[in-house]
Amino acid sequence: MGLTSTTVLALAVASAVLLFVGTVWCWPRLARRSWPAVGGRVGLLLATQVMLFASVGLAANQAFGFYASWADLFGQEKDQGVVVDHTPGVRSDGSLRVTETRKAREGGDFRPHIGGQVQKVDIVGRKSHIATPAYVYLPPEYFQPQYRDRTFPASVVLTGYPGTARALVDKLRFPGTALKLAEEGRMQPMILVMLRPTVAPPRDTECVDIPDGPQTETFFASDLPEAVGDHYRVDKGPGAWGIIGDSTGGYCALKLAMHHPRVYAAGAGLSAYYKAPIDATTGDLFHGDKGLRDRADLLWYLKHMPAPDTSLLVTSSKVGESNYKDTLEFIERAKDTNLTRISSIILESGGHNFNTWRREIPGTLQWISGRLGDQRK
Template sequence: MGLTSTTVLLVAVVSAATLFVGTVWLWPRLARRGWRAVGGRVGLLLGTQLMLFASVGLAANQAFGFYASWADLFGRETDQGVVVDHTGGSGGPLEVLGTRRVDGPGGGRPQQGGQIQKVALTGRTSHIATPAYVYLPPEYFQPQYRTRVFPAAVVLTGYPGTAEALFEKLHYPRTARDLAKNGRTQPMILVMMRPTVAPPRDTECVDVPGGPQTETFFAKDLPEAMRAHYRVGRVPGGWGVIGDSTGGYCALKLALHHPGVYAAGVGLSAYYKAPLDPTTGDLFRGDATLRNEADLRWFVTHRPAADTSLLVTTSKVGESNYKATLKFIDEVKATGKTRISSIVLDSGGHNFNTWRREIPAALQWLSGRLG
C-alpha cells in the first residue's frame, strides 16, 4: 500500500484509536510496580503516540502532497519516468506516456473537458530527463481550432511536492477550463511539473556549476520540447510561468532572467532568495555572480530592468513573506520597466487552501498578459 493510500491512513487511525482504548482498558492491570507493568505502560503510551503521530503525518501528506511514495519520503526515489539515450536514437525531446481525464462534467471527452497527458521530457541542452503533465484545453481538440496556436504556462509545485498535486489538490486544469468556458481567460496549455527535476536534490532552478542545469532546462529545453510536439506559442509573449512556494520563486526568477521566453511570472507565496541547506547542497560553488543573481531583490536593483510582468501573492497574517513581498514590490516598481501586481489576503497560511483562493485570479491575470 502506498504512502498516499487512503487505506494506509485508515489503518493508522484505527490503530491509534485501538491503542488508546487498549491503554484505558489495561491501565488498571498495569498500575503496579515491577518491570513488566512499567514496560507495559511505556509500550502502550509509546505505541499510541507513534500511531497518533503517523496518522497526523499521513493526513497532512495527503492534504498537502509533500511526498508521493515511501521511497520519496526516505530519499530513495528511483522512478525517474524517463530513459535518456545520448546517442541520438531517442524518440525525441517529448514522449507521451499516457492520458487521463479532467475532473468535472464532460471530462471523459477531450473536446468537452480537455485532456491531461503524462509526458517524458528530455532536455537537448541540459540533458535533464523528467516527467510532467500537459493539460490541453477542449479547444485544442475541436475542429474549428485545428490550426490555432495556444499560449502556454508552466505550472510548478513547491519542494518536495508532487506534480499530481497540481491537478488533484490545486485543480489547475479544471479551473483553467472553467475560466475559459466563462470567457474570463483564453484557452491555455498548462505544463505541470515539479521544479525538482533532479530528485531528491532541490536545485532552486539554478544552473549548478558541475551539476544539474535546471535553469537552462526551463528557459530553453522545455519550451523547445513543447513546440516540437504541440501547437503552442512560438513567439515571445506566448509563454508564462506560475508556481507556489519554491515553484513561485522559480517562476519569478525565470520571468526576470528570461523575459524573452516568459512574458509573465506568478509567485504564489514565493520567497526571493535561493536557500542553502541540506536539500540544496552547494548551489553556487563559490560563484558570487550566480549567488547574487539567484537573489531576486538583488537582481532587480543591480541588473537592467526586465521587460516582463510579475504577480506576487502574500497574506497579512499567516505568511512569512509578507514584509519581503512589500519590499520586493517597491523595488520592482522603482525599475520603471518591469511591471508588478499583487494579491494580498487578510489571512492565509502557506498551504493548498490559500493557493486555491488565489489561483483563479492569478490565471486570469496571466491569461491577459500572454499573446
C-alpha cells in the same frame, strides 16, 4: 500500498483507535510496580502516540501533497534523475512522450473536445539532459475541428519543494479551474505544463544551473518550452509562454521570468521567496561564485541588473505569510524600474498552504492569460 493510499491512512487511524482502547482496557492490569507492568504501560503509550502522529502525518500529506511515495519520504527516490545523451548535438525524437491520459476535472466529461484532457508525459531535456515527468492540460478547443490549425499560449506551473506534480491536478485543481474560467470567458484557452521544480531528485536545485551539477535553469528556460512546443500546438511568437509557481516554485517562476523575459512574458510567484536558500536539501548551489549567487537573489537583481521586460505577479498575506515584508520591498523595486510590470495579490490572512493558493489561483490564471499571446498587455 502507497504512501498516499486511503487504505494506508484508514489502517493508521484504525490502529490508533484500537491502541487507545487497548490502553484504557489494559491499564488496570498494568498498574503494578513491577518492571513488566511499567514496560507494558510505556509500550502501549508509545505505540498509541506513534500511530496517532502517523495518522496526522498521513492525513496532512494527503491534503498538501508533500511526498508522493515511501521512497520520496525517505529520500530514496531513484526512478527519475539526470539522463545523459551520449550523442552530442543529435536530438532525440523522444524529448516528450505521453504515458497516460485522464479527465481535466473531477466529474467532468471524458470527451476531450468537451472537457479537455490531462496527459501525463515524460520529458527529456536536449541541452540539460534532465528527465522528468509532468502533466499537460489541453483545453477543449485543442481537440475541436474548427480549431485544428490554431496554436495556444502555454504556462508552466510549478509546485513547491519537494512537492508532487499530481497535486497540481488533484489538490490545487489547475486544469479544472482553467477550464471553468475559460467557459466563463474570464481567460483564454491555454495549455498548462505542470511539474515540480525538483527535476534532479532528491536535491533541491532552486532552478539554478549548478556548476558541475544539474543544469535546471537551462532545462526550464530552454529544454522544456522546446520539447512541449515540438509536440503540441503552442504559439511560436513572442509572449507565448508564462510561468506560475508556489513557494519554491514561485521563486523559480519569478526568477525564470526575470532572467529569460524573451521566453517567459509573465511570471507569477504564489507565496514566493526572493533568494535561494543554502541548506541540507540544496547543497552548495554556487560553488563560491558570487556572481551566480547574486544573480539568484531577486531583490539584488532588480537593483543592480538591467530591468527585465516582463510582467510579474507576487502574492502574500498580511497575517500568516513570512514573505510579506520582502514582497512589499520587491514590489517597490520593480515599480522603480519603469520597465518591469508588477502586480500583486495581498490577502488579509492566509498561511503557506494549499487553501491559500487555491484562493489565489483563479486570479492568477486570469492575470497571466491577459498577458500572453494576442491578449498581451
